[in-house]
Amino acid sequence: MYGDGPIRNRMPRADRVDVDVVTAVHAAYARFLPNLWKSLREQTHPSWTWWVEVDGDADEVTEALTGCGAALDPRVRVNAHGGAALGPATVRNLALHRGAARCVQTADADDELEPEALSLLVTALAEHPGTGFSVGRARDLLPDGQLLEVPVPLAPGLLERGALAAHWVTTEDTYRLPVPPACAMYLRDLVTVLGGWQAAEGMEDTALLMAASAATPGVLLPDPTLRYRRHADQRSKQSRTHFVEGPQVRGVRSRVAGLLALPPWSRAAV
Numbered sequence: 238m239y240g241d242g243p244i245r246n247r248m249p250r251a252d253r254v255d256v257d258v259v260t261a262v263h264a265a266y267a268r269f270l271p272n273l274w275k276s277l278r279e280q281t282h283p284s285w286t287w288w289v290e291v292d293g294d295a296d297e298v299t300e301a302l303t304g305c306g307a308a309l310d311p312r313v314r315v316n317a318h319g320g321a322a323l324g325p326a327t328v329r330n331l332a333l334h335r336g337a338a339r340c341v342q343t344a345d346a347d348d349e350l351e352p353e354a355l356s357l358l359v360t361a362l363a364e365h366p367g368t369g370f371s372v373g374r375a376r377d378l379l380p381d382g383q384l385l386e387v388p389v390p391l392a393p394g395l396l397e398r399g400a401l402a403a404h405w406v407t408t409e410d411t412y413r414l415p416v417p418p419a420c421a422m423y424l425r426d427l428v429t430v431l432g433g434w435q436a437a438e439g440m441e442d443t444a445l446l447m448a449a450s451a452a453t454p455g456v457l458l459p460d461p462t463l464r465y466r467r468h469a470d471q472r473s474k475q476s477r478t479h480f481v482e483g484p485q486v487r488g489v490r491s492r493v494a495g496l497l498a499l500p501p502w503s504r505a506a507v
Contacts, residue, residue: 251360256285256422257336258355261328262346267297269347269466271305274313276464277344282355287344290332291317292324326441330433333425342422343442347466349378354462358422361456365395369427369453369502370446372396373462375417384464391415393459398501401450402493405443407486418442420463423449427502435492437485444489451496453503 258277262270270289277287287307291298295317302308302315316335318328333341340359344350354373361371376384390404404415419442427449435444449455 251356251363252283254284254340254359254363255338256282256340256342256355256359257333257338257425258285258287258342258344258350259329259332259336260287260289260344260346261292261325261332262289262298263292263322264294264297266346267301270298270301270307272349273344273346274302274305274307276349276352279352280350280355281353282359285312285342285355286336286338287313288332288336289313289315290328290335291315292328293320293322295319324436324438324441326434326436329441333428333433337425339425340422341425341428343419345419348419349464349466351376351460351462351464353460355422357458357460357462361458362422362424365454365456366504367454368395368456369504370421370423370449370455371458372416372421372446372455373458373460375420375463375465376461378464378466380467386461387417387465389416389457391457393457396450396455396457398454399451399493399497401455402447402490405447414443416446416457417463417465418446419465421446421449421455424504426504427453430502435489437489440485440489444485444492447489447493448496451493452499453501 289302307313308315314335329343340362342355342358358371358373362368374389375387377387378384401415406413431445431448431452434441437444
């Protein structure tokens with residue numbers, strides 16, 4: 238809830254915190270799911286559920302999950318609405334509301350999580366009780382398997398309210414995010430208060446992260462938590478050019494300004 242009173246409760250011990258890992262996937266990205274599944278099996282954090290929400294036809298996704306063994310794991314929940322594609326924001330929100338875990342982590346179908354990703358992100362939230370989200374760093378995963386560090390213009394530690402939006406560059410000739418939005422873990426209550434992922438083409442996760450940063454402090458980890466796959470079919474590459482200085486960025490910044498004018502969000506009692 239919003240309010241200026243003290244934090245009313247603390248996170249339980251980090252290794253006891255449940256995490257919902259949310260993945261929106263369409264048929265063209267089904268081939269990447271076995272790699273993401275492998276990275277989930279390697280997680281050092283013991284308590285997680287993978288919510289796979291299929292956008293459109295489910296046949297290729299089901300085949301991929303069956304082939305790699307994920308479909309047989311009780312920690313994997315697969316849902317498909319059928320029909321026309323709804324887009325990643327709507328599909329992620331469907332997955333969000335199917336789950337009930339204390340923390341929520343997005344995992345794009347074509348990316349992979351580092352083995353300690355969930356443990357590090359949950360621990361950061363537990364150790365910083367005034368925060369609503371934690372975010373790690375990313376390493377680019379190139380087609381040849383090489384991993385390259387992605388520089389971050391912020392020092393690890395507490396992120397003050399609005400810091401991410403202040404470092405978000407959207408000038409006429411440059412677009413640069415201070416941290417990769419896909420590296421963020423959120424408290425479920427915060428995501429729900431903010432309305433989930435915003436309907437913004439190609440920047441659904443950016444809009445949520447900027448809103449979260451405007452609502453509450455966060456914490457930036459010094460460690461990489463995500464392997465961000467670079468490939469020719471990346472959706473972000475196809476949708477970036479026409480909206481950078483358009484109404485979507487203005488809308489996100491307007492939302493940030495409105496949230497910063499409100500009292501900070503604090504963790505609700507559970």
